[in-house]
Amino acid sequence: xxxxxxxxxxxxxxxxxxxxxxxxxxxxxxxxxxxxxxxxxxxxxxxxxxxxxxxxxxxxxxxxxxxxxxxxxxxxxxxxxxxxxxxxxxxxxxxxxxxxxxxxxxxxxxxxxxxxxxxxxxxxxxxxxxxxxxxxxxxxxxxxxxxxxxxxxxxxxxxxxxxxxxxxxxxxxxxxxxxxxxxxxxxxxxxxxxxxxxxxxxxxxxxxxxxxxxxxxxxxxxxxxxxxxxxxxxxxxxxxxxxxxxxxxxxxxxxxxxxxxxxxxxxxxxxxxxxxxxxxxxxxxxxxxxxxxxxxxxxxxxxxxxxxxxxxxxxxxxxxxxxxxxxxxxxxxxxxxxxxxxxxxxxxxxxxxxxxxxxxxxxxxxxxxxxxxxxxxxxxxxxxxxxxxxxxxxxxxxxxxxxxxxxxxxxxxxxxxxxxxxxxx
Amino acid sequence: xxxxxxxxxxxxxxxxxxxxxxxxxxxxxxxxxxxxxxxxxxxxxxxxxxxxxxxxxxxxxxxxxxxxxxxxxxxxxxxxxxxxxxxxxxxxxxxxxxxxxxxxxxxxxxxxxxxxxxxxxxxxxxxxxxxxxxxxxxxxxxxxxxxxxxxxxxxxxxxxxxxxxxxxxxxxxxxxxxxxxxxxxxxxxxxxxxxxxxxxxxxxxxxxxxxxxxxxxxxxxxxxxxxxxxxxxxxxxxxxxxxxxxxxxxxxxxxxxxxxxxxxxxxxxxxxxxxxxxxxxxxxxxxxxxxxxxxxxxxxxxxxxxxxxxxxxxxxxxxxxxxxxxxxxxxxxxxxxxxxxxxxxxxxxxxxxxxxxxxxxxxxxxxxxxxxxxxxxxxxxxxxxxxxxxxxxxxxxxxxxxxxxxxxxxxxxxxxxxxxxxxxx
Numbered sequence: 001x002x003x004x005x006x007x008x009x010x011x012x013x014x015x016x017x018x019x020x021x022x023x024x025x026x027x028x029x030x031x032x033x034x035x036x037x038x039x040x041x042x043x044x045x046x047x048x049x050x051x052x053x054x055x056x057x058x059x060x061x062x063x064x065x066x067x068x069x070x071x072x073x074x075x076x077x078x079x080x081x082x083x084x085x086x087x088x089x090x091x092x093x094x095x096x097x098x099x100x101x102x103x104x105x106x107x108x109x110x111x112x113x114x115x116x117x118x119x120x121x122x123x124x125x126x127x128x129x130x131x132x133x134x135x136x137x138x139x140x141x142x143x144x145x146x147x148x149x150x151x152x153x154x155x156x157x158x159x160x161x162x163x164x165x166x167x168x169x170x171x172x173x174x175x176x177x178x179x180x181x182x183x184x185x186x187x188x189x190x191x192x193x194x195x196x197x198x199x200x201x202x203x204x205x206x207x208x209x210x211x212x213x214x215x216x217x218x219x220x221x222x223x224x225x226x227x228x229x230x231x232x233x234x235x236x237x238x239x240x241x242x243x244x245x246x247x248x249x250x251x252x253x254x255x256x257x258x259x260x261x262x263x264x265x266x267x268x269x270x271x272x273x274x275x276x277x278x279x280x281x282x283x284x285x286x287x288x289x290x291x292x293x294x295x296x297x298x299x300x301x302x303x304x305x306x307x308x309x310x311x312x313x314x315x316x317x318x319x320x321x322x323x324x325x326x327x328x329x330x331x332x333x334x335x336x337x338x339x340x341x342x343x344x345x346x347x348x349x350x351x352x353x354x355x356x357x358x359x360x361x362x363x364x365x366x367x368x369x370x371x372x373x374x375x376x377x378x379x380x381x382x383x384x385x386x387x388x389x390x391x392x393x394x395x396x397x398x399x400x401x402x403x404x405x406x407x408x409x410x411x412x413x414x415x416x417x418x419x420x421x422x423x424x425x
Numbered sequence: 426x427x428x429x430x431x432x433x434x435x436x437x438x439x440x441x442x443x444x445x446x447x448x449x450x451x452x453x454x455x456x457x458x459x460x461x462x463x464x465x466x467x468x469x470x471x472x473x474x475x476x477x478x479x480x481x482x483x484x485x486x487x488x489x490x491x492x493x494x495x496x497x498x499x500x501x502x503x504x505x506x507x508x509x510x511x512x513x514x515x516x517x518x519x520x521x522x523x524x525x526x527x528x529x530x531x532x533x534x535x536x537x538x539x540x541x542x543x544x545x546x547x548x549x550x551x552x553x554x555x556x557x558x559x560x561x562x563x564x565x566x567x568x569x570x571x572x573x574x575x576x577x578x579x580x581x582x583x584x585x586x587x588x589x590x591x592x593x594x595x596x597x598x599x600x601x602x603x604x605x606x607x608x609x610x611x612x613x614x615x616x617x618x619x620x621x622x623x624x625x626x627x628x629x630x631x632x633x634x635x636x637x638x639x640x641x642x643x644x645x646x647x648x649x650x651x652x653x654x655x656x657x658x659x660x661x662x663x664x665x666x667x668x669x670x671x672x673x674x675x676x677x678x679x680x681x682x683x684x685x686x687x688x689x690x691x692x693x694x695x696x697x698x699x700x701x702x703x704x705x706x707x708x709x710x711x712x713x714x715x716x717x718x719x720x721x722x723x724x725x726x727x728x729x730x731x732x733x734x735x736x737x738x739x740x741x742x743x744x745x746x747x748x749x750x751x752x753x754x755x756x757x758x759x760x761x762x763x764x765x766x767x768x769x770x771x772x773x774x775x776x777x778x779x780x781x782x783x784x785x786x787x788x789x790x791x792x793x794x795x796x797x798x799x800x801x802x803x804x805x806x807x808x809x810x811x812x813x814x815x816x817x818x819x820x821x822x823x824x825x826x827x828x829x830x831x832x833x834x835x836x837x838x839x840x841x842x843x844x845x846x847x848x849x850x
Contacts, residue, residue: 021573021715032640129570135716137570144569144746145554145562148446148736215457273722276701290446290729291560297698298719308716311573321569321746 003036004318007067008058009043009089010079011051014103014130017303018077018310019053025311035318043067043080068092075317077310078102087111094118094126101313103130103306109204109220112211116218125322127313132205133158133282135305136298137312142212142286149288151213154252155266155425158205160280160300161189161196162228162248166265167278169233170245176231188280198227199248199263206250210261213286214254216334219261224339226264235349235420238391239267242347242375245275249425253342260337267347267424273297274425340400345374345424348392348402350409351417354381358414359390365408371397387416393424428461429743432492433483434468434514435504436476439528439555442728443502443735444478450736460743468492468505493517500742502735503527512536519543519551526738528555528731534629534645537636541643550747552738557630558583558707560730561723562737567637567711574713576638579677580691580850583630585705585725586614586621587653587673591690592703594658595670601656613705623652624673624688631675635686638711639679641759644686649764651689660774660845663816664692667772667800670700674850678767685762692772692849698722699850765825770799770849773817773827775834776842779806783839787815790833796822812841818849 008015022037029035038057043064061067068076068089076093078100080086086107093100100119102108108115108128119126129139133156142151157163161183168179180197183189195201207220228248236246244267253260268275273295277283282300287293299305316322352358359378366373374393381388394402406419433440447462454460463482468489486492493501493514501518503525505511511532518525525544527533533540533556544551554564558581567576582588586608593604605622608614620626632645653673661671669692678685693700698720702708707725712718724730741747777783784803791798799818806813819827831844 017715025573136719137566140565140570141562144741145565145737146733147740148450148733271701273698273701276696276698288733290442291733292724292729294561294721294723296719296721299717304715304717308571308573308713312570315572316569316746321741 001034001036005038005040005073006075007041007073008039008077009064011044013303014306015079016052017307021307021311023054040073041067064089065092069096075099083107083110090115094122094124099125099317101127101310103310105131105204109207109218112218125317129313130306130309132208133284134300135308136282136296138284138296146288149291151286151288152254153287154209154213156250156284157247157277158250158282159196159202164188164280170236175233197229199225202250202263206252206261206263210252216259219336222261222336224262228265231265243270257334258337259334260342262339265422267422342399343396345396346394346402347422349420350390350415351387352390353414354386354388355414361412362409366405369401369405371405426459426461430463430465430498431500432466432498433464433502434489436469438728439731440504441477442732446732446736448479465498466492489514490517494521500524508532508535515540519547519549524550524742526552526735528735530556530629534632537643550742554738555731555734557633558709559725560733561721563709563721571713574716576711576713577679578712579634579638581675581709582672582702583675583707584621584627589613589705595661600658622654624650627675627688631677631688635677644761647686647761649687653690656690668695682759683762684759685767687764690847692847767824768821770821771819771827772847772849774845775815775840776812777815778839779811779813780839786837787834791830794826794830796830
């Protein structure tokens with residue numbers, strides 16, 4: 001029997017799920033792979049009388065840094081979350097020449113470059129399948145399944161909270177704040193939801209995906225990030241009528257050495273697979289050469305999905321199939337581009353006074369800036385004093401050009417309120 | 426530089442695509458992985474003056490069996506197709522202690538148990554990602570990404586020809602034979618399409634997926650197989666009105682030790698991700714514990730997609746991340762169940778004479794057999810002499826019970842034509 005003692009650090013939802021899953025799998029691992037993965041230590045900073053799992057032979061270690069360095073375990077599974085302590089813990093484990101497995105996307109996005117360097121210099125494995133898209137094995141898909149491909153674009157629904165809120169708004173016509181309240185009631189959103197609805201969590205994950213797919217350094221700080229908190233349900237409804245769903249997408253694109261990273265609400269054509277990803281489910285679309293488009297969806301969060309990914313990593317290490325990890329190329333010549341340089345089609349909503357000639361003025365401004373229009377529609381109204389929305393779909397345009405147009409359109413005396421701008425996938 | 430000389434056997438569409446992809450990737454492999462994978466031999470039984478690829482340092486070997494045994498290559502990539510010669514070639518390569526990579530689903534489905542045993546006894550890798558679902562890395566997903574899960578159900582669109590024909594029928598209202606002609610014209614169907622439209626190719630692939638997912642022997646001969654060649658476009662239209670798409674699915678389910686394998690046209694609810702897989706694209710849905718449902722889609726055939734999978738396997742071997750392959754458990758206690766024992770919801774179309782009382786008689790038969798009905802509708806007609814279709818959707822029923830009911834309903838004097846029975850996912 002091949003025996004690899006492991007330590008698990010962190011006993012929240014994910015830690016408990018990992019321990020329970022490993023306990024459950026033990027007989028299968030023994031019979032199928034002749035493998036034993038005993039949990040010898042569990043790191044938990046607060047003592048408790050009872051635990052939501054069978055402790056087995058594990059001892060509880062309150063000093064998590066000591067656990068990282070303890071030679072009685074060979075693999076450290078870091079599930080404490082947060083950045084600073086997790087960084088310290090991981091570094092100590094590397095210095096003790098251990099493999100580390102993590103689900104911590106914030107840690108990797110914010111300090112992964114340093115951690116990858118350390119692991120690389122010691123020829124250690126650092127696995128993080130669980131950090132992106134929960135149980136969807138997207139990290140392994142990029143590292144192995146699509147290894148012969150050049151990935152050119154990633155578009156992902158990688159934050160379940162945002163997707164749940166948007167699905168509620170689309171399906172029930174609820175306002176953003178009502179949908180958010182519902183998400184909080186069901187435990188899909190935190191009391192302070194900023195991290196999720198503001199797009200920060202999705203940006204963390206996008207940094208990781210882009211680094212894997214493009215072989216570039218982690219570049220969280222280079223990601224243009226917009227949340228869903230400003231979205232008006234009337235735009236979801238209007239998009240629907242125009243043949244689109246609105247999804248909160250994390251998008252990474254590469255053009256030669258130029259990399260474009262962005263997270264924002266996006267109009268997605270209804271026939272795209274990623275448009276049908278609803279509720280808390282995650283979905284990732286990859287465009288690559290020579291394969292073309294592939295698509296992956298599944299549970300993106302929660303104890304079960306995260307444990308599934310953590311234990312998959314553990315088995316890759318134990319069965320010696322994690323190989324030489326690819327940590328991105330720190331010396332890369334890639335250039336991270338600004339959102340101003342991104343080209344998209346755009347959806348605009350302009351609330352105008354119900355007067356003749358305003359459409360002509362708007363189209364004139366767009367035409368002067370060489371922005372070509374795919375469609376423009378104005379809601380009918382018989383009340384001359386009422387504001388009516390004008391909906392515009394443009395062809396491919398640079399972000400800086402559309403911003404220029406919006407500025408000029410905003411100055412028209414007939415235009416009221418802020419102009420809504422959304423990008424189209 | 427790590428140098429692994431390889432031989433490629435077979436120079437059709439796939440072989441040529443693999444050679445071209447490897448030539449293209451050579452600089453990246455060198456810089457990213459310090460790896461060189463020179464093609465030293467190419468097996469081609471017929472001599473040619475020019476080849477659709479750069480030969481590089483490769484020599485053409487017309488005796489493919491000699492190539493398999495030649496010590497100047499370490500890995501044999503078998504792309505000749507067919508069963509008997511490919512079996513002989515693979516066995517010879519194993520006996521020469523080589524790793525073999527294949528895209529040959531027929532070979533694995535029909536003789537994989539013997540080949541797996543040989544590879545296992547010699548501790549050799551035998552990789553076959555390209556044999557199922559083309560470029561979708563579904564083999565690696567099952568072996569690695571979902572390794573911590575117990576997979577309970579697979580449902581896949583794994584034959585692009587069938588899916589193209591069904592998409593044509595659904596979208597254009599074309600008959601089966603017109604849609605098939607169109608597929609043939611575009612090169613998506615062979616001149617003799619039996620192998621695809623009869624479901625044999627999908628059954629080959631299902632045997633492979635089930636063996637991977639359930640750890641059971643390959644059991645191609647135990648698969649209940651129905652093609653799409655009997656499908657009437659009126660059933661596609663009726664299903665559409667009832668909220669379903671009709672897809673040709675390969676389904677594997679496990680309940681304790683009982684395994685159910687089947688390939689047939691299937692009604693899929695429109696909100697299922699797999700229902701939206703159109704044209705020649707493949708899609709696979711996996712249900713597993715603890716993860717739940719995940720879904721994968723992408724190009725299922727063609728040189729580019731197949732080469733993507735073959736080279737991914739090659740990189741797994743070269744980068745030492747193929748690990749100990751799991752070849753299924755030959756001593757398994759699994760039992761392969763008959764289609765008669767499968768429970769599904771069913772769609773029935775019964776063409777009846779337009780007379781009062783016939784619905785009552787049908788429902789009475791179903792009720793006496795304890796088959797509960799989810800819905801029954803009869804198309805209206807004012808012509809007493811005309812046949813009208815009755816559409817029935819049942820709740821979960823065993824196949825043998827519905828067959829019994831169909832037999833009895835068929836004996837009613839008002840019932841004409843054969844009764845159409847389709848299963849619902």
